[in-house]
Amino acid sequence: MSTESSAQNQPIASTGPAAVSVTGVGKVFASRKGADVTALEAVDLTIAPGEFVSLIGPSGCGKSTLLRLIADLDTPTSGSIEVFGKTARQARIDQAYGIAFQQAGLLPWRTVRANIELPLELHKVGKAERGARSSELLSLVGLADFADKYPDQLSGGMQQRVAIARSLAESPGLLLMDEPFGALDEMTRERMQTELVRICAETGAAVVFVTHSIPEAVFLSNRVVVMSPRPGRIRDVIAVDLGRAEGRGEGLREADSFFEAVVAVRESLHGEAAGAPAARGVDQR
Numbered sequence: 001m002s003t004e005s006s007a008q009n010q011p012i013a014s015t016g017p018a019a020v021s022v023t024g025v026g027k028v029f030a031s032r033k034g035a036d037v038t039a040l041e042a043v044d045l046t047i048a049p050g051e052f053v054s055l056i057g058p059s060g061c062g063k064s065t066l067l068r069l070i071a072d073l074d075t076p077t078s079g080s081i082e083v084f085g086k087t088a089r090q091a092r093i094d095q096a097y098g099i100a101f102q103q104a105g106l107l108p109w110r111t112v113r114a115n116i117e118l119p120l121e122l123h124k125v126g127k128a129e130r131g132a133r134s135s136e137l138l139s140l141v142g143l144a145d146f147a148d149k150y151p152d153q154l155s156g157g158m159q160q161r162v163a164i165a166r167s168l169a170e171s172p173g174l175l176l177m178d179e180p181f182g183a184l185d186e187m188t189r190e191r192m193q194t195e196l197v198r199i200c201a202e203t204g205a206a207v208v209f210v211t212h213s214i215p216e217a218v219f220l221s222n223r224v225v226v227m228s229p230r231p232g233r234i235r236d237v238i239a240v241d242l243g244r245a246e247g248r249g250e251g252l253r254e255a256d257s258f259f260e261a262v263v264a265v266r267e268s269l270h271g272e273a274a275g276a277p278a279a280r281g282v283d284q285r
């Protein structure tokens with residue numbers, strides 16, 4: 001585990017174009033009353049293909065804003081963003097990434113399989129190919145027996161797995177996830193984390209993952225980006241080395257290396273020794 005300065009927010013291993021390259025990005029929201037909100041200032045971050053990076057920080061520090069800028073759901077006020085060497089706009093047009101948010105956002109009138117196939121249908125992929133791909137994804141997320149069920153016949157965790165399968169439909173090299181497990185109970189959440197580690201290892205996708213949970217960030221990530229509010233900046237980038245995905249089972253949550261990384265992120269968040277009052281909006285569990 002090591003801490004990098006914000007000027008060196010480079011990935012651990014870098015081959016080919018970066019999955020995400022954020023350079024000098026700022027975002028100011030204009031308010032009607034004239035008091036502008038600087039949500040992000042001077043953010044530099046490079047994420048390698050296949051790398052898992054979590055964004056953590058107090059409520060309002062700009063995590064979701066940064067994710068939305070990468071997804072081209074909004075535009076930066078200053079600086080630039082590239083996804084696999086393309087502008088954020090072009091990457092969105094080319095479907096270079098998949099998105100999963102806190103609410104699974106499934107269409108209730110479509111079956112599980114039809115929900116997963118939706119992005120493929122929108123891109124005019126033929127029926128046979130769609131069927132083969134959705135079968136593959138159903139197996140990947142462990143829902144092969146639920147293909148013909150409807151979302152309201154599934155638990156919250158299963159619905160989230162459908163959403164993840166849908167985000168993977170077009171084999172993106174990048175997943176953008178905003179608190180995808182935030183609404184799940186603790187046990188389901190830990191199971192989903194283990195599955196996500198496995199899925200990422202199998203697909204090789206890079207992930208930008210917004211979370212309020214320090215243990216979740218540590219368990220999943222190669223690097224944890226700690227942000228500070230007003231204006232939102234990167235305070236620290238903490239590299240976590242918990243070994244290969246295959247070894248990241250439930251036992252890891254009780255390992256010394258895991259606790260050490262959790263403490264390092266906590267200390268960075270508080271900007272001082274752990275034991276200080278918790279940063280608002282950050283889950284210490």
Ligand SMILES: Nc1ncnc2c1ncn2[C@@H]1O[C@H](COP(=O)(O)OP(=O)(O)OP(=O)(O)O)[C@@H](O)[C@H]1O
Nearest residue numbers: 029037038039058059060061062063064065066281
């Ligand atoms: N569309 C918007 N218009 C005006 N201000 C906005 C808008 N979106 C975000 N903000 C402001 O930008 C700042 C960062 O918000 P953002 O949602 O990115 O924070 P966050 O770190 O994701 O917060 P949380 O952890 O509570 O979800 C906040 O002060 C927020 O009020």
